[in-house]
Amino acid sequence: MQPKPAEEIACCEPSYGPQSSPYERSGYRLCLFVEDFVQTPVRPVPKVKTDLSSIDIFGTIKTRLNISRMNYKVAPGLYCVGNPNPKSPVLVTANYKLTFDVLRKQLSGLDVWILVLDTQGINVWCSAGKRIFSTEEVVRSVRHSCLDQVVAHRKLILPQLSATGVSAQQVKKGCGFEVVWGPVRANDIKPFLDNGMKAEPEMRQVTFSFRERVVLIPVELTQILKPLLWLIVIAFLLSGIGWDVFSIKAAWLRGLMLIAAAVTGIISGAVLAPAFLPWIPTRTFALKGGITGLITGAGIVWLLWEKLDGWGALGLIFCTLAISSYMAMNFTGSTPFTSMSGVEKEMRKAIPLQMIAGLMAVVVWVGSAFAR
Amino acid sequence: MKDFRYLSGVSTLKLDDASCVGCGMCEIVCPHRVMTVENHKAKVVDHDGCMECGACATNCPSNAIAVTPGVGCAAAIISTWLKGKEASSCSGVKCC
Numbered sequence A: 001m002q003p004k005p006a007e008e009i010a011c012c013e014p015s016y017g018p019q020s021s022p023y024e025r026s027g028y029r030l031c032l033f034v035e036d037f038v039q040t041p042v043r044p045v046p047k048v049k050t051d052l053s054s055i056d057i058f059g060t061i062k063t064r065l066n067i068s069r070m071n072y073k074v075a076p077g078l079y080c081v082g083n084p085n086p087k088s089p090v091l092v093t094a095n096y097k098l099t100f101d102v103l104r105k106q107l108s109g110l111d112v113w114i115l116v117l118d119t120q121g122i123n124v125w126c127s128a129g130k131r132i133f134s135t136e137e138v139v140r141s142v143r144h145s146c147l148d149q150v151v152a153h154r155k156l157i158l159p160q161l162s163a164t165g166v167s168a169q170q171v172k173k174g175c176g177f178e179v180v181w182g183p184v185r186a187n188d189i190k191p192f193l194d195n196g197m198k199a200e201p202e203m204r205q206v207t208f209s210f211r212e213r214v215v216l217i218p219v220e221l222t223q224i225l226k227p228l229l230w231l232i233v234i235a236f237l238l239s240g241i242g243w244d245v246f247s248i249k250a251a252w253l254r255g256l257m258l259i260a261a262a263v264t265g266i267i268s269g270a271v272l273a274p275a276f277l278p279w280i281p282t283r284t285f286a287l288k289g290g291i292t293g294l295i296t297g298a299g300i301v302w303l304l305w306e307k308l309d310g311w312g313a314l315g316l317i318f319c320t321l322a323i324s325s326y327m328a329m330n331f332t333g334s335t336p337f338t339s340m341s342g343v344e345k346e347m348r349k350a351i352p353l354q355m356i357a358g359l360m361a362v363v364v365w366v367g368s369a370f371a372r
Numbered sequence B: 001m002k003d004f005r006y007l008s009g010v011s012t013l014k015l016d017d018a019s020c021v022g023c024g025m026c027e028i029v030c031p032h033r034v035m036t037v038e039n040h041k042a043k044v045v046d047h048d049g050c051m052e053c054g055a056c057a058t059n060c061p062s063n064a065i066a067v068t069p070g071v072g073c074a075a076a077i078i079s080t081w082l083k084g085k086e087a088s089s090c091s092g093v094k095c096c
């Protein structure tokens, strides 16, 4: 169905939909998180629930596991919570469903408007970094939702982390609304509003707690699944090389050991390093991963000691080390405190070393087959 | 963040004292409390805490702040190295 201009919808509202619910429309399905509609001079605005249903929670788990994560969104536009009036505050947010859920969960008992921007299903921080959560998008959404007819005041509360993409000054120029920078985290919104829209210094600072780090790990792991398949094939091929040119038996037995070392490296760099991030010495991520890789590599060698000789053990440690360091370096993108200049500096030093370690792993491992 | 320190002396952040009008915007938007405003002048108090997000520069009304904004993401940087600035962005890399 073609979208209709606001006026037209507003004027023929009563004749819309079947009698059981005036909000049902052909071709649309009512979102489960919408509990009712609130009348405004422009159009009825969906009122959303502040508790999450099992479907929302299932959706959150799915995205955290990287299953259709890139297409988990809510339709952009104006929503509300409670019974807002023209004086109620307007919270602006991204249309990533996870972000939307986190926000509405914190709004129980409040009467507020929520303006959801079209950030292409990306969270606030990342979409602002890409300039999708931008000045233009804020201005466009304010205009498109006819917000000036819904509320009497001229203030928008934006999440602080969107400041990367949004210029408060330009928003004011573009649509007449003043930007008030809200807290970084949604769970500080209530105190922020109670405090007369003032944020305490702690509310202005990003954190990266153990929990915040751990929830990111599954996505890191799913991204390595495809390369891991290649790694497995290569591991079997390399492990079969020996005095008999190629031995299937060696490929299988020694291959399994090499794969164990590689998987250990992945876990070390993508699980242990992120989880224990602040407690591992050194600031460089590649080094952090190197440290965990050395420890876990030594662990795997200890477990397989009966079946290894000195060279073989060394090869496995190199393998775990290289992979762990690389995986940990890739975690930089998931943290909220690494600068591009810093990551680039780190990579210029780390990548050659990781390549050497990887090459050493191959040379020593294949060589160890001839040392028998 | 005090628990998390990244490399020192790398940030491209620069503050031009002369053009600062002391509005305090940079102090509000910075997620790492890099700036404070005292006596109507902004001051960089934690240069190494800067992650080059660019929020301060985007919101400074007098263009007193210069910083090369970027994402500190190894995967994105690798794809920039391989494919060039245009093709990279994060859409190719599924980071965030």
Ligand code: SF4
Binding pocket: B019, B020, B021, B022, B023, B024, B025, B026, B027, B037, B041, B042, B056, B059, B060, B061, B062, B063, B064, B065
């Ligand atoms: S935002 Fe710009 S003008 Fe305002 S205090 Fe900071 S540096 Fe000065």
Ligand code: SF4
Binding pocket: B013, B029, B030, B031, B032, B033, B034, B035, B049, B050, B051, B052, B053, B054, B055, B056, B057, B067
């Ligand atoms: S670039 Fe970002 S982290 Fe650095 S000073 Fe500006 S707002 Fe703070």
